[in-house]
Amino acid sequence: MDKRYLLIILAALIVTAIIVALVLVTPDQTGGSIPFVSSDDGGGASLPLDTITLPPGFSIAVYAPDVPGARSLTHGPEGVIFVGTRGEGKVYAVLDRDGDRHADRVVTVATGLSMPNGVAYRDGSLYVAEVSRILRFDDIAGRLDKPPKPVVVNDGFPGDTTHGWKFIAFGPDGMLYIPVGAPCNVCLRADPRYASIMRMNPDGSDLGVFASGVRNSVGFDWDPRTGDLWFTDNGRDWLGDDLPPDELNFAPEMGMHFGFPYCHGEGIPDPEFNKGGSCDQFTLAAQPLPAHVASLGMRFYTGDSFPGEYHNQVFIAEHGSWNRRVPTGYRVSPGPTGEQYSCVV
Numbered sequence: 001m002d003k004r005y006l007l008i009i010l011a012a013l014i015v016t017a018i019i020v021a022l023v024l025v026t027p028d029q030t031g032g033s034i035p036f037v038s039s040d041d042g043g044g045a046s047l048p049l050d051t052i053t054l055p056p057g058f059s060i061a062v063y064a065p066d067v068p069g070a071r072s073l074t075h076g077p078e079g080v081i082f083v084g085t086r087g088e089g090k091v092y093a094v095l096d097r098d099g100d101r102h103a104d105r106v107v108t109v110a111t112g113l114s115m116p117n118g119v120a121y122r123d124g125s126l127y128v129a130e131v132s133r134i135l136r137f138d139d140i141a142g143r144l145d146k147p148p149k150p151v152v153v154n155d156g157f158p159g160d161t162t163h164g165w166k167f168i169a170f171g172p173d174g175m176l177y178i179p180v181g182a183p184c185n186v187c188l189r190a191d192p193r194y195a196s197i198m199r200m201n202p203d204g205s206d207l208g209v210f211a212s213g214v215r216n217s218v219g220f221d222w223d224p225r226t227g228d229l230w231f232t233d234n235g236r237d238w239l240g241d242d243l244p245p246d247e248l249n250f251a252p253e254m255g256m257h258f259g260f261p262y263c264h265g266e267g268i269p270d271p272e273f274n275k276g277g278s279c280d281q282f283t284l285a286a287q288p289l290p291a292h293v294a295s296l297g298m299r300f301y302t303g304d305s306f307p308g309e310y311h312n313q314v315f316i317a318e319h320g321s322w323n324r325r326v327p328t329g330y331r332v333s334p335g336p337t338g339e340q341y342s343c344v345v
Contacts, residue, residue, distance in 0.1 A: 047062065049061070049062075057307075061102075063094075063096075063101065063102065063103055064094045064102075064103035064106060066106050067083055067092055067094060067106055068085070068088055068090075069085035069086060069087060069088035069090070070083050070085065070092070071083070071084050071085050071086055071117050071165075072084040072117050072118050072119055072167055072168075072297075073119065074119045074120050074121050074169075075121060076093065076121045076126065076140070076141055077141045079095055079096050079097050079099065080093055080094070080095055080096075080141055080144075081093070081094040081096075081103075082094075082109075082119045082121060082126055082140075083119065084116050084117045084118055084119040084128065084129075085116060085117070086115045086116075086117050086165050087115070089111060089112055089113045089114065089115070089116065090108055090110060090111050090113070090116070091108070091109050091110040091113065091116050091119060091126075091128055092106055092107065092108055092109065093106070093107045093109050093140075093144050094106050094107075095107065095144075107144045107145065109126075109137065109140065109144060109147045110128065110137070110147060110150070113128065113130050113135075114130040114131045114132070115130060115131050115161065115164060115165040116128050116129065116130055116135075117129060117165035117166055117167060117218075118165075118166040118167045118168035118169075118178070119168070120168045120169050120170055120176060122170050122176075122202060123202075124138065124139055124140070124141065125137060125138045125139070125140065126140040127153065127168060127176060127202075128150070129165075129166035129167075129168045129178060130166075131157070131158075131159055131160070131161055131164040131165065131166070132155060132157045132158065132159040132164075133152055133153075133154060133155035133156075133157060134152075134153040134154045134155075134157075134168070134176070134178065134200075134204065135150035135151065135152060135153065136150060136151045136153045137150050137151075138151065153202075153203065153204040154200060154204035154207055156207060157178070157180060157193065157198075158180060158183065158191070158193060158194065160183035162181070162182075162183045162184060163181025163182055163183060163184075163215075163216045164181060164183070165181075165218075166178055166179055166180075167179060167217070167218045167219055167220070167296075169220065169221070170202075171199070171222055171227075171229065172222055172227040173227075174201075174202070175199040175200060175201060175202075175206075176199060176200055176201075176202060177197055177198070177199045177210065177220065177229070178197070178198045178199065178200070179196070179197045179198070179214065179216070179217040179218070179220075179231075180193045180194055180195070180196050180197075180198060181194075181195065181215065181216035181217075182194055182195040182215050182216060182260065182261070185236055185237050185238065186215075186236045186260075186261045186270065186272060186273070187261060188261055188273060192209055192212065193209065195212065195213060195214055195215055195216075195260050195261070196209045196210070196211060196212050196213075196214055197209075197210050197211040197214055197217060197220070197229075197231065197251075198210060210229075210251070210254050210255075211229075211231075211251045211254070211255075211256050211257075211258060212255075212256070212257045212258070213257040213258040213259045213260045213261075213262075213282060213283075214231070214233050214249075214258050214260060215233055215234060215235065215236060215260040215261070216233065216234040217231045217232060217233050217234075218232065218234065218295075218296045218297075219231065219232045219295065219296050219297045219298035219299075219316070219317070220232070220298060221298055221299050221300050221314075222300070223300060223312075224300055224302050224312060225312060226252075228250065228251070228252040229250075229251040229252070230248065230249065230250055230251070230286070230298065230300075230314065230335075231248075231249050231251065231298065232246065232247065232248055232249075232289070232295035232296065232298045232316060233246065233247040233249055233258065233260075233285075233295075234246055234294055234295060235247065235264055235265070235291060235292070236260075236261070236264065236270075237292070237323060239271070240291075241291065241292070241324050241325055241326065242291050243264075243268065243291055244264030244265050244268050244291060245264065245265040245266075245285065245288035245289055245290065245291050246288070246289035246290065246291065246292070246293050246294070246295045247264075247265060247285035247286075247287070247288060247289060247295075248285065248286055248287040248288075248289060248295070248298070248314070248316065248335055249283070249285055249286055250283075250286040251283075256283045257281075257282050257283060258282060258283050258284075258285075259279060259282035259283070259284065261273045261274075262274040262277065262279070262282065263277075263279035263282050263284070265284070265285050265288045266284045266285055266288055267279040267284050287335065289316070289318075289333075290328055290329070291324070291328075292321035292322075292323070292324045292328060292329070293318040293319075293320065293321060293328055293329030293333075294318060294319035294320055294321060294322070294329055295316050295317070295318050295319075295329075296316075296317050296318070296319045297316070297317035298314065298315070298316045298317070298335075299314070299315055300312055300313070300314055301313050301314075301315055313334060313335065314334060314335025315332055315333075315334060315335065316332065316333050316334070316335060317332055318330060318331050318332070318333060
């Protein structure tokens, strides 16, 4: 198998593990060496899990082998995980009815959608983000085998497919947060929706920009202690192997500008849009991440399976580079606190 393809498969597996409440990577209760599990369990391609490096006392296993193109995930009612995709145009429901942390069934609940990457669940309804609109599937958990026709909640988003796929999530304020990526590698558009994180009410009303200067965020979460928003942002390309960094950013209030396309990282002026200029007027990265790691899923860990030092720790799923001469990423890395543990090939 081609190594780059193998890395991408493993990165997808890591994203699944981190977003589904980290149920796949669990402490080894025996306290002994790390047990590695073969994924060739009758459903999907065999994944070489024994090549993934884990912290002492942890193990990893496949939760659901038959979910082609799995991208973003969200918890539904007990025993149900909803999964979005990109190129497949599908949304799945992954069922674990007996609670044994292994999926019993995968149901396709929607097909023919435009990059339905983002999924969020609230008050019995599944919200799905296409490129240019947000859909809602009402009472979905009770109608998995005969899903309802979706309601169009809001169709007021740009139709550009470059960075057009969306991660979505409900914030502690009850509003749905939706990023709109820059439709380019690096550019400036007059439309303020581009390169932003937007938010709206669950019914689609009051859509507006929450944060600007965000090139392409595909993951965010709120600090469980303060309710403040943190998000990852993917840096631009073609400034070399090591510039600019990807970013972990902190947005405690509405109206902040995080620099794109003028500045990157902790204050690197863009050579096309701000050569020799200042970055003082922008909010800089709370933590720069390695260049080109393609930071995607980002979560505060609030579970009770991991040791105490992981509680409220940020975990970032790095998809991995696509154009760096020496590939980088393909791992789960910590945020501002905690010791560096990585899942790597």
